[in-house]
Amino acid sequence: MxxxxxxKILESHPHASSAExxxxxxxxxxxxxxxxxxxxxxxxxxxxxxxxxxxxxSNPLKRKTFDNELKAKGQYSTFAKDSINSVEQILKQSKxxxxxVKGQDRRAINTDALTDFILGLLxxxxxxxxxxxxxxxxxxxxxxxxxxxxxxxxxxxxxxxIAGQLLLLHPDLNSQxxxxxxxxxxxxxxxxxxxxxVPYAALAIVLLIILVMCIILFL
Numbered sequence: 001m002x003x004x005x006x007x008k009i010l011e012s013h014p015h016a017s018s019a020e021x022x023x024x025x026x027x028x029x030x031x032x033x034x035x036x037x038x039x040x041x042x043x044x045x046x047x048x049x050x051x052x053x054x055x056x057x058s059n060p061l062k063r064k065t066f067d068n069e070l071k072a073k074g075q076y077s078t079f080a081k082d083s084i085n086s087v088e089q090i091l092k093q094s095k096x097x098x099x100x101v102k103g104q105d106r107r108a109i110n111t112d113a114l115t116d117f118i119l120g121l122l123x124x125x126x127x128x129x130x131x132x133x134x135x136x137x138x139x140x141x142x143x144x145x146x147x148x149x150x151x152x153x154x155x156x157x158x159x160x161x162i163a164g165q166l167l168l169l170h171p172d173l174n175s176q177x178x179x180x181x182x183x184x185x186x187x188x189x190x191x192x193x194x195x196x197x198v199p200y201a202a203l204a205i206v207l208l209i210i211l212v213m214c215i216i217l218f219l
Contacts, residue, residue, distance in 0.1 A: 006053035006066060014067060015089075018058070025054040071100055087133045090126055094145035097121075106152040115158045118146055122165040130169060139169040143177050147184060156188045 007013055010024045028050045030036075037043030056062045084090055097117065101109065130139055143166050153159045163185045170177040 005070070006057050009049050009053040010057065014070070021054065021057050025050065084126055087129050087135065087138055090121060090130065091138055091142050093121055094142045098145040098149040101149045109152045111153045111155065111158060114150070115153055115162065118150060118162050119165070122162070127165060127168060140177055143169060147180070154188055154191060156185065156192055159185060159188050
């Protein structure tokens with residue numbers, strides 16, 4: 001059975017308040033009510049989907065379960081909508097992401113989707129908010145949350161974009177966060193180089209063993 005995004009059905013987003021969801025539901029229910037669309041069987045079907053979506057999202061427990069399922073499906077980018085209008089919301093999302101990732105098996109995490117989410121959180125508009133606020137303590141907390149959440153992103157090509165955005169928040173070359181971010185990137189680059197070297201080193205060792213055996217046998 002395919003996954004159904006109830007937020008899309010209600011033409012809403014994961015950050016919508018209960019009141020916003022209720023308003024969206026009422027507008028859609030009015031528009032697609034069978035009594036007003038008796039000649040359109042698709043309207044009746046969509047009306048039922050709207051009811052099902054609202055039945056889940058209007059229940060706090062069911063909504064929480066659905067949100068977790070949405071994240072588990074790798075839909076991180078869905079949670080990085082343009083609904084953010086304060087640095088506090090950015091901080092909250094960074095905390096929520098870290099808590100969620102912390103509770104997952106790192107091997108099961110979709111690193112491409114995770115990267116998309118983090119970059120969505122650090123998009124142009126949100127970065128402008130953070131830079132205007134110029135709150136060192138808040139920027140530090142956000143950066144720490146995102147660095148911890150991105151531990152499973154080992155590919156330098158993915159982490160490099162994240163590091164680039166975080167460095168904009170910590171331009172001081174001598175600051176602890178600037179040094180830490182650069183270190184995180186360098187560690188990934190070093191690990192990638194090591195992973196490339198290992199197969200060749202193993203092959204060299206095998207060839208050396210064969211050479212030694214041949215010398216022993218023919219001497």
